Amino acid sequence: MEVTGGSERGNRARQAADPDAGTGPDLAAQLSLVARGDAAAFDALFEQVGPSVFGTVRRVIRDPAQSEEVTQDVLLEVWRTAFKFDPARGSAMAWVMTLAHRRAVDRVRSVQKQAERELRTATAEIPYDDVIEAVESSLDRERVRRCLNSLTELQRESVTLAYYNGYTYGQVASLLGVPAGTVKTRMRDALIRLRDCLGVAE
Amino acid sequence: MSRIRGRDEHTLAGAYAMDAISAADRDRFERHLAGCQECTEEIASLREATARLGAATAVTPPAGLKERVLAAAAMTRQQVPDAAAADSPVRARMRPGSWLRSLAWPGRLAVAAGAVAAVAVLGIAVVFGVANGDMRQQLDRAQASSQQVAAVLTAQDAVMMNGVVAGGGTATIVMSHSRDALVFTAQGLRALPSSAGYELWLIGPSGDRPVGMLPTGSNGMTEPVIASGLRAGDHLALTAEPAGGTVRPTAPMMLDVAV
Numbered sequence: 001m002e003v004t005g006g007s008e009r010g011n012r013a014r015q016a017a018d019p020d021a022g023t024g025p026d027l028a029a030q031l032s033l034v035a036r037g038d039a040a041a042f043d044a045l046f047e048q049v050g051p052s053v054f055g056t057v058r059r060v061i062r063d064p065a066q067s068e069e070v071t072q073d074v075l076l077e078v079w080r081t082a083f084k085f086d087p088a089r090g091s092a093m094a095w096v097m098t099l100a101h102r103r104a105v106d107r108v109r110s111v112q113k114q115a116e117r118e119l120r121t122a123t124a125e126i127p128y129d130d131v132i133e134a135v136e137s138s139l140d141r142e143r144v145r146r147c148l149n150s151l152t153e154l155q156r157e158s159v160t161l162a163y164y165n166g167y168t169y170g171q172v173a174s175l176l177g178v179p180a181g182t183v184k185t186r187m188r189d190a191l192i193r194l195r196d197c198l199g200v201a202e
Numbered sequence: 203m204s205r206i207r208g209r210d211e212h213t214l215a216g217a218y219a220m221d222a223i224s225a226a227d228r229d230r231f232e233r234h235l236a237g238c239q240e241c242t243e244e245i246a247s248l249r250e251a252t253a254r255l256g257a258a259t260a261v262t263p264p265a266g267l268k269e270r271v272l273a274a275a276a277m278t279r280q281q282v283p284d285a286a287a288a289d290s291p292v293r294a295r296m297r298p299g300s301w302l303r304s305l306a307w308p309g310r311l312a313v314a315a316g317a318v319a320a321v322a323v324l325g326i327a328v329v330f331g332v333a334n335g336d337m338r339q340q341l342d343r344a345q346a347s348s349q350q351v352a353a354v355l356t357a358q359d360a361v362m363m364n365g366v367v368a369g370g371g372t373a374t375i376v377m378s379h380s381r382d383a384l385v386f387t388a389q390g391l392r393a394l395p396s397s398a399g400y401e402l403w404l405i406g407p408s409g410d411r412p413v414g415m416l417p418t419g420s421n422g423m424t425e426p427v428i429a430s431g432l433r434a435g436d437h438l439a440l441t442a443e444p445a446g447g448t449v450r451p452t453a454p455m456m457l458d459v460a461v
């Protein structure tokens with residue numbers, strides 16, 4: 001464990017970080033410092049990804065206490081396995097968020113009955129509007145909102161129900177009353193359009 | 203959904219990138235990915251998009267979450283490339299609260315420290331062919347201590363602090379107010395002659411109490427020491443004292459941390 005060592009490097013990484021970008025090279029650099037046990041870099045990394053990880057996990061899980069637990073788990077996994085991040089295979093933000101979303105979904109599905117309960121009440125929820133409500137403040141959020149709006153209704157609903165509620169494409173299909181195969185295709189089409197709209201293609 | 207083949211596999215990319223897929227389908231798709239460079243690249247690019255969906259939900263994490271994560275990380279051994287393969291069966295899954303299982307101060311598991319000490323005592327007992335009452339007591343104490351350490355480290359309100367030791371070295375303190383206790387360890391302390399040792403103190407308005415001598419550890423780390431019964435206004439202090447310890451600090455403070 002390196003408690004105080006490396007703080008200079010960590011501070012430098014933190015200063016270079018653009019708080020809004022989240023996907024810049026700085027985060028990747030921080031992650032490689034974290035892989036070497038740099039506690040200051042990990043602190044800075046938490047500042048950058050913590051809100052997105054917690055927001056996503058909470059959106060999927062809903063329960064605040066469980067969301068905190070899973071967020072802690074995700075960040076500890078980032079700490080433990082930081083060396084696995086490979087910048088050639090995507091951004092640091094995507095790496096962290098993939099871990100976070102999968103953990104959140106795994107947690108929800110491990111409590112199957114709860115998931116079924118949520119599924120029954122899902123039609124009463126308006127996940128898309130939730131997103132809109134939370135997206136007032138930053139340019140990034142504005143762009144996500146605009147790009148979600150550019151999708152067809154079925155594409156948008158498939159994406160928000162899957163990503164924000166953690167449903168499988170089969171569950172989404174039965175919720176929307178369309179064939180599973182259709183939902184599957186729409187999900188891929190939707191993400192490709194989102195990717196191009198957001199300008200995050202590699 | 204029981205079989206995925208042909209073009210079907212490719213259309214799963216969207217569902218897979220959003221984890222909108224059953225565990226069985228996920229495994230199958232990952233086997234497919236292993237042999238499809240194009241699909242791997244597509245998934246990577248779609249995940250840049252899903253990451254933005256996630257980032258759009260960003261909210262300020264609850265107070266104290268960062269401190270708990272940092273404290274846990276400080277005591278969690280990191281995987282390294284060489285060890286990854288060997289480690290993965292054991293460390294593949296982390297359950298909530300279970301980070302304790304992979305806690306580590308370098309070279310020595312914090313929670314296991316008690317157990318290590320217990321094993322050392324047992325070893326001596328075996329060497330000398332005795333297991334008398336003193337050793338039984340030492341074993342019991344070692345076990346009780348490791349349980350106390352674990353209780354502090356896993357407390358919901360555990361926070362971590364670092365301090366610099368005058369004369370060389372750093373101290374790491376994990377404190378839980380709900381437990382009225384803290385766990386102390388230090389690294390890189392200057393070596394003292396065998397006639398002396400580092401003694402830890404609680405100093406405050408309700409009196410100065412010796413916590414105990416820091417046990418020498420490996421790799422320049424001391425073994426964790428628990429200080430319980432914290433009171434308002436207490437400071438944690440470190441001094442170099444005669445090896446047997448003293449009842450009051452007699453040497454200059456080398457560390458003074460308000461707890």
